[in-house]
Amino acid sequence: MAGFPPCRMTVFFIFGLLFGNVASVDLAVSDDIQDIEERECYGTNNGMGYSGTLDMHYHRLKQRYTGCTYVNGNLEITNMWQAKNHDLSFLKDIRYVSGYVLFGVVSVEQIPMDNLEVIRGNKTKELMNDHYSLIVAVTVDRFNLSKGLKELHMPRLKEITNGKVLFTSNPYLGYVNTINWAPIMRGRPQDVHFLDIAFDEEVGSENDTSICGQGSRWGDDERLCQEGVNSNMCHEFCNGRCYGEGAGDCCHDTCAVGCVGPQNTDCFICKDYVYEDKCVGFCPYMTYTSMQQCVKYGQIRHFEAAVKGNGAQWASCLATDT
Structure with missing residues (x-):
């Protein structure tokens, strides 16, 4: 180890930490993605582990997440080498992850999570005595240290409900330092941890407004500008989600992203x-879950588009007698 450069030493340190912990209402729809069919898929709980060959691992992930919009559990994308030319476009439809998101030992140039809106963090990943809901770590090719992840595309990400964020050992990753994390983290920007070699400091600056007016972006393209969330300056009682600036203008506890009023019918997205x-x-009793819907037993479901007062489109699931 003494002969390795500092970058490689950091890679092995974080790599060891990750492997040491291996464990075997409605969504508001943007205009350009509203025709995507909703589909639930189940996440994984493997940490940095995988079984079989790397090719088998990749194809299992591709099969699991192709066409998926709602991940029930954790999204773990790991062990993807640039030399394999892995195409991760199968992640593009995912909007909601109920657990944590882990990108580790991934050296592809881009990760396209263009439609991801919410990371719920119902389960977090414990590392270094902290609990994380988004981890981006060791994204340099360990066989070719001149290659690695350059862009993480999450322009629609509006909320990480629980848990912290970790960036480490990403020597070529740009733009994450330009993001306004405060609204995403519900007023907890201090919970975004940039550790050793978290990003490439020479790529992207929050002071560069030539592409995005506010300077916050996930890549070198106007389509990757950070989308806004509730712009209100919330009272400290409101936990980062409000429809006004007063102490009584807080969103309901069941709301994610924001709201237009105090009731649990006024949410932009349900937590x-x-x-x-x-x-x-x-x-409640005598119902089961389908994605974010509570469906009554003995009844069938149909989806109906409903436009709420805030102008956002909601996909409403109604139960109807058979």
């Missing part, structure tokens, strides 16, 4: 589930 057009923390 957990939707039942009878209301955001709820859990589904």
